[in-house]
Amino acid sequence: MAEHQIENLDAQLLKRKLRVTESPCDVTAYVGQRELKAFCSNDYLGLANHPDLINALTEGAMRYGVGSGASHLISGHSIAHELLEKKLAECERKHIPNARALFFSTGYLANVNAITGLARLAESSDVSIYSAKLNHASIIDGVRLASAQTKATVTLFDHQNLHSLLESLKQDTHSLKLIVVDGVFSMDGDLAPVKQLLELAEQYDALLMVDDAHGFGVLGEQGHGILEKCDVHSERIIYMGTLGKAAGVSGAFLCASTPFIEWLIQKGRPYIYSTATPPAIAHTLLHSIELIEGDEGKRRRQQLNQLIQIWQTEMSFSKWLKVESPTAIQPVILGSNANALAAAKLLDEAGYWIPAIRPPTVPVGSSRLRITFSANHSENDVRELIKTLKRIEQTVEREHQA
Ligand SMILES: Cc1ncc(COP(=O)(O)O)c(C=O)c1O
Known part of the structure; x- marks a missing residue:
């Protein structure tokens, strides 16, 4: 019964797959021994792998x-x-x-x-x-x-x-x-x-x-x-x-x-x-x-806002639907599951980790790439991603029309 249900999910392009990361959460991730640039975590300030917090956890474990x-x-x-x-x-x-x-x-x-x-x-x-x-x-x-x-x-x-x-x-x-x-x-x-x-x-x-x-x-x-x-x-x-x-x-x-x-x-x-x-x-x-x-948090928020601004100005070429978002979450809505999966695959081949988000996480017909920024990304990281998306958009659109 479960197997049959899973086959059904797969047929609708709704089956999800776990990917194993071999590195700490950061903007560079190792997945299947490949280095990928990650634009998908919620570690917006880039603190998940911060040395001060690693020390605090060690100290906490010693104490408690x-x-x-x-x-x-x-x-x-x-x-x-x-x-x-x-x-x-x-x-x-x-x-x-x-x-x-x-x-x-x-x-x-x-x-x-x-x-x-x-x-x-x-x-x-x-x-x-x-x-x-x-x-x-x-x-x-x-x-x-x-x-x-x-x-x-x-x-x-x-x-x-x-x-x-x-x-x-x-x-x-x-x-x-x-x-x-x-x-x-x-x-x-x-x-x-x-x-x-x-x-x-x-x-x-x-x-x-x-x-x-x-x-x-x-x-x-x-x-x-x-x-x-x-x-x-x-x-x-x-x-x-x-x-x-x-x-x-x-x-x-x-x-x-x-x-x-x-x-x-x-x-x-x-x-x-x-x-x-x-x-x-x-x-x-x-x-x-x-x-x-503190000051470091302020600096990290400033960096994040800078990246968001670059995205908002330089992604204006895209025909894909973007939501007006002032935050580190920047969705690119492709509509069908097939298109979202195709875009995520092309991004993966280009060295990016940005999974396709599909129903029931988002409403039917609004499958998307959920792109997220971290203060650990550089401005260049964002510009390179935008260039790649431009290329990928043309490929997905061409294949969709064919
Ligand atoms: C809006 C919102 N609320 C709650 C949660 C759940 O938080 P947690 O991941 O700590 O369980 C999430 C997780 O993604 C979320 O996006």
Whole structure:
């Protein structure tokens, strides 16, 4: 049965393949003993292989060992976790009054924890969740689980046009309303209109949860993410930031006003029933946040923005659809699975690692190359990639027409 299903996937050009990297995460990758230039990781600041963080992890392991041994509420919550959570709460305190943070092993778990936990703040059936149509799979799964557990009403909305959201909110009589949105859309790179969403949340007494997986570390003067960039401030905000992307390590955090976090500690099943991340990781992350906030973080964000600008000006020749994205995520939409796979293969032959992204990660008919930049790329790296894409575009178009 499984074999048959996999054959079906293959026939639709939807089968995915694992590739094994033989080198640390960086802009140069060794895959199958070939050297490739990688434009596909989420290591936007180029910290995943940073010597200071490698040292911090070694020091953390010497100090705390390699495992936490239990969930946070049993005996796994170390001083390293506590210090990290205090630091992360400080990062968002200007935007969330009375902020407290909670550290998770992944963003996926943090999202599921927040959405299912918050949905339990009201009586069953008295919850309404509004989720942006292009939200990440972990939000979709969190919403599905919350809806199964609490019979919450779920409404999808278009994040670039808030009219339908407004109309639904006007008529909503549920006692708990939760709006959930990606801060930076993971496959498109565009930003959610957080300020307008917050205005709606305030007007209609809703909570606003922002998943800033791709914003924390890169957006805002200090890298504190989309709340800093949009200069918003409210105790209605539930913030999720990941720490395995721009922060270069692993994990995620929720940050919200203290009573919400206290509630999620009491009722968030993924938090309660899962072993705490090794404290050495939390220790490493403390150093990563220092780098992000300091001069080096600023320099790295400047470099990233410079690369984004080069891309935006020099890719204007392309007929392939590009989304207006101000971030390090720059999709090139080719439409069919066949075209996206053909482009990824030609790029691979030219020495680049940029996989084709296909449904269900993106909507049917919008298969794409998801190109991402890192502060470790040089301007020349980006210019060379653009030249290669120009050549490849002509080949793919020719073959498509033939
Ligand atoms: C928008 C968004 N949210 C959440 C996650 C999950 O984060 P993690 O990889 O830490 O599980 C991702 C991962 O790619 C993401 O893109």
